[in-house]
């Protein structure tokens with residue numbers, strides 16, 4: 001021990017300029033070697049992540065597979081893509097996918113927004129015929145993709161639910177670790193302020209933290225709170241915080257690195273919980289981890305900003321992120337509409353792609369809703385906690401588009417970047433269920449205009465404001481082999 005301490009002491013003898021220069025050159029060479037070593041050990045999956053994470057220069061999104069391209073162009077650019085009609089049309093299975101026997105006009109009417117502008121917008125941005133086909137890829141057996149599976153009005157209904165309904169107790173969210181989230185829900189507090197039913201002068205709209213600043217056990221927070229308030233501000237933890245301070249605190253997650261190099265030298269601190277379930281090298285599989293304690297340094301925020309800190313909620317069997325297992329004794333009622341929709345997707349693709357799962361056996365038992373701000377990302381992982389490894393995982397995307405990297409059984413397989421857009425349905429089944437995947441990039445300026453603010457639909461404004469900087473992903477899994485779970489439908 002002593003010798004270690006001694007070695008950190010400054011050199012007693014002053015060094016000459018020549019020696020200093022030599023040492024500097026040596027240090028520079030060491031840095032170069034370390035960088036080279038790092039570059040050569042990067043896996044193809046990591047390379048692809050870095051390419052899409054980089055801000056400067058911006059990534060080339062045209063390299064991503066876009067299933068919504070006109071069929072000829074799609075097949076010409078991607079000869080490995082296969083297209084087959086789905087087994088049963090979505091609107092014949094459930095009206096919750098939206099009515100598409102209709103034209104764009106009927107869709108707009110269903111949304112209560114019939115007027116020329118909206119008709120035009122819907123017609124340009126949403127093509128109902130796309131969802132009559134399942135798209136596959138030779139390199140990814142078990143991937144089944146249905147573009148534009150939800151009509152604009154059906155998307156809005158689900159988005160509203162993700163924001164207002166599913167984000168509340170008994171479903172758990174990342175916020176529960178650090179905040180005493182009221183059963184009423186953070187979104188509802190935000191709505192009250194938004195509608196002018198109360199103001200930020202009202203202390204009860206500020207959700208309190210679990211840990212006190214002087215709590216010695218605390219201070220082990222989620223590291224996406226790098227814009228946390230300082231301790232001075234936390235002193236006032238029982239009253240509403242200084243409004244000016246909170247205007248300045250933008251409530252955003254830490255920015256993504258500006259370049260691939262920065263991404264390497266400063267690994268993302270965002271959404272660290274997700275790589276943990278994925279069995280990333282930092283948390284080896286099978287090593288149980290303690291629960292994260294509440295952090296005393298998280299900020300107290302107005303509800304609109306606190307809701308932007310929402311990263312995930314879990315549905316059905318609640319997930320224990322540190323140990324990567326489900327709490328079989330914590331089974332929140334699964335929203336019946338999501339049971340219907342996920343089973344409906346399995347029915348729509350039954351018999352397709354060689355890894356078909358009988359829809360009668362499919363039961364939605366667990367789900368995750370991922371709430372992404374524009375600069376968030378989800379690093380590569382495999383979802384392998386479910387006991388039933390053959391049931392498909394059904395995933396719905398809303399809001400901004402993203403780059404979804406779909407790899408193979410390990411990080412050595414170069415992934416295919418897919419442009420995942422609002423209303424698209426992605427199913428992972430067969431070998432694809434065990435494939436590495438991740439979301440390195442949410443793409444700015446890709447919110448469809450039917451999800452933006454429209455004068456004709458003021459009730460949508462609060463959701464449009466949130467979506468202006470967000471993407472929402474809802475994914476649903478069957479945890480048990482058929483017949484083994486306790487039913488939990490709401």
Ligand SMILES: O=C(O)CCC(=O)C(=O)O
Nearest residue numbers: 368370383404439473475
């Ligand atoms: O956001 C997505 O599309 C993917 C989410 C995901 O992979 C997960 O929650 O495990």
Ligand SMILES: [Fe+2]
Nearest residue numbers: 381382383437
């Ligand atoms: Fe996943």
